[in-house]
Amino acid sequence: MxxxxxxxxxxxxxxxxxxxxxxxxxxxxxxxxxxxxxxxxxDCVPSKTLVATAEVINQVRESGELGVRIGRSAPDSGDVSDVSTDIAKVNAxxxxxxxxxxxxxxxxxxxxxxxxxxxxxxxxxxxxxxxxxxxxxxxxxxxxxxxxxxxxxxRILPDAEPDGERILTWDQVYELDELPERLVVVGSGVTGAEFAGAYNALGSDVVLVSSRDRVLPTEDADAATVIEDVFTRRGMTVLSRSRAERVERRGDGVVVTLTDGRVVEGTHCLLAVGSxxxxxxxxxxxxxxxxxxxxxxxxxxxxxxxxxxxxxxxxxxxxxxxxxxxxxxxxxxxxxxxxxxxxxxxxEEVAATVFTAPEIATVGWSQHDLDSGRVQAVGIKLPLTRNPRAKMQGIHDGFIKLMCRPGTGIVVGGVVVAPHASELIHPVSVAVSCRLTVDQLAHAFTVYPSLSGSIAEAARRLHVRGQQAPRKDS
Structure with a gap:
C-alpha cells in the first residue's frame, strides 16, 4: 500500500x-x-459569509423601485435607508x-x-x-x-504592523464587536475590493486606497469600471494612484500616510496587500x-x-x-x-469570481488577451439592462461578455458581471472546458425570463455563419 x-x-x-x-x-x-x-x-468561507449579509443589505436598500418600504423610507424614494447591521452577530x-x-x-x-x-x-x-x-x-x-x-x-507592510484592534489583516476582522465607523482599506485587488464593498454595505464609511488607476487592476477592465462606478455611487471614497507608506495607531483611530504626503484618517484600517x-x-x-x-x-x-x-x-x-x-x-x-x-x-479553464456587488466571474481567455493579439478571437458584450429578468429585479449594473474563435466559433472565454455571477459563469465554463461552439451554447434551452438568457443571446450574436467581426455592443 x-x-x-x-x-x-x-x-x-x-x-x-x-x-x-x-x-x-x-x-x-x-x-x-x-x-x-x-x-x-x-478567508473564503468567512469573507463570503460576510459578503452574503452585505448582499442582502444592498438588495434591501436599493429595493425602493420594487415597491418595498421599510421603517421611515419615503414613499417616492428609490432607496430604503433604515437598515442597520449587528456586526457582533454577523461575526458570530x-x-x-x-x-x-x-x-x-x-x-x-x-x-x-x-x-x-x-x-x-x-x-x-x-x-x-x-x-x-x-x-x-x-x-x-x-x-x-x-x-x-x-x-x-x-502580507504585512513594514510600517503598518497589525494590532488586531484598529490595524487589521483580513483574518482579524471577525473579532470586531462594533462596526468600523470609518474604514480605510489599503489595497484594491480582489480581497480589498470585496471587503471594501461589504463594509460599505454594512454601514461603514469606507475609503479604498488603490495604487493603480482603477480598482481590480488585474480583472477585466470593463468589469472593473462597473464596480468602481457602483462603489462611488454607494458613497465609497476611492483614492486612485495612491500608495500607503505608513499606518499608525493614534488613540481610538488610525492615520494612513500616503507616499505623496497626504494623510487619511479613520477608526480602523484593513490591510489587503497580497499574500x-x-x-x-x-x-x-x-x-x-x-x-x-x-x-x-x-x-x-x-x-x-x-x-x-x-x-x-x-x-x-x-x-x-x-x-x-x-x-x-x-x-x-x-x-x-x-x-x-x-x-x-x-x-485557461479556471473559473474565478470577485465577490463584490455585483459579482465579477471570468473564465478562459480575457479581453486583454484579445486586444493584445495573444489569442485570435472575437467577442461581444451585452448589457444586462436589456435583459427582462434584470429589469424585473431592478438590476441596473452588469453585462455578459462572450468570446469565440473566428470561423470555428469555439468558445474561448467569458465575463459575467451580475448578481450571483459565480453561478451564471458555469455554462460558459463548461463551453470553454468542452470546446463547445457558440452554436451549441445557443441551442441549449434557457428559461424565460432569466439572466442566463443573455448568455444564449450573446452566443447567437456570435453565430459563425458569415461571421466577420461582430461589433462590441455597449
Missing amino acids: TRVVIVGGGPGGYEAALVAAQLGAEVCVVDRDGLGGSAVLT RVKALAHNQSEDVGRALQREGVRVVRGSGRMAGPDRVAVTLADGGTEELAADVVLLATGARP IPNTADLGLETAGVATDERGFIEVDKVSRTTARGVYAAGDCTGVLMLASVAAMQGRIAMAHALGDAVSPLDL
Whole structure:
C-alpha cells in the first residue's frame, strides 16, 4: 500500500487526501491550524459569509423601485435607508459557519479512513516528514508520496504592523464587536475590493486606497469600471494612484500616510496587500524542493516539485491563489502519483469570481488577451439592462461578455458581471472546458425570463455563419 503524507489541511490538502484514500493509499494529513485551512477558517468561507449579509443589505436598500418600504423610507424614494447591521452577530455567525465547515471536512476524511495528525510538519528528507505534535512530542512519518499544501498568509507592510484592534489583516476582522465607523482599506485587488464593498454595505464609511488607476487592476477592465462606478455611487471614497507608506495607531483611530504626503484618517484600517507563502522552516532544502525568488514552491502542471515523490498544491505554489485551483492541484497530484488517469492543470479553464456587488466571474481567455493579439478571437458584450429578468429585479449594473474563435466559433472565454455571477459563469465554463461552439451554447434551452438568457443571446450574436467581426455592443 502506498503511504501518502500530506502537510496542510486546506483545500489542496484535504481534497488530495480524499482522492488518495479512494485510490487505495494509506493517507495521513498533518494539520496545524485546523482542517479546511485558511480557505475555511479565515478567508473564503468567512469573507463570503460576510459578503452574503452585505448582499442582502444592498438588495434591501436599493429595493425602493420594487415597491418595498421599510421603517421611515419615503414613499417616492428609490432607496430604503433604515437598515442597520449587528456586526457582533454577523461575526458570530461567520465564525460558527467556518467552524462547522471545518468539522464537515474532518468527518469526510474520517469516513475515508484518513489519519489526521495535529501538529506542524517539515521535510526530514524526500521520503520522511517530521511532525512537532500539537500536544507535545514528535513523530516521524515515512512516506512514498508527500504533498505540501501549507498555504499562505497576509502580507504585512513594514510600517503598518497589525494590532488586531484598529490595524487589521483580513483574518482579524471577525473579532470586531462594533462596526468600523470609518474604514480605510489599503489595497484594491480582489480581497480589498470585496471587503471594501461589504463594509460599505454594512454601514461603514469606507475609503479604498488603490495604487493603480482603477480598482481590480488585474480583472477585466470593463468589469472593473462597473464596480468602481457602483462603489462611488454607494458613497465609497476611492483614492486612485495612491500608495500607503505608513499606518499608525493614534488613540481610538488610525492615520494612513500616503507616499505623496497626504494623510487619511479613520477608526480602523484593513490591510489587503497580497499574500506570502508558508514555506519557511519546511525543510525544503533537505528534500531538494526548489522555490522561486518569492519563496513559492516550484511545480509543474501535474503538481510535481523538483524532488522525486514530492508534490505541492495551493497558495504555497503561487500558481493561481484560488481554493478551487488548490483543490484541483491536490487532486491532480494524487492521480499522477498513484497511477490514475490525469489531465495536467490548464489555467485557461479556471473559473474565478470577485465577490463584490455585483459579482465579477471570468473564465478562459480575457479581453486583454484579445486586444493584445495573444489569442485570435472575437467577442461581444451585452448589457444586462436589456435583459427582462434584470429589469424585473431592478438590476441596473452588469453585462455578459462572450468570446469565440473566428470561423470555428469555439468558445474561448467569458465575463459575467451580475448578481450571483459565480453561478451564471458555469455554462460558459463548461463551453470553454468542452470546446463547445457558440452554436451549441445557443441551442441549449434557457428559461424565460432569466439572466442566463443573455448568455444564449450573446452566443447567437456570435453565430459563425458569415461571421466577420461582430461589433462590441455597449
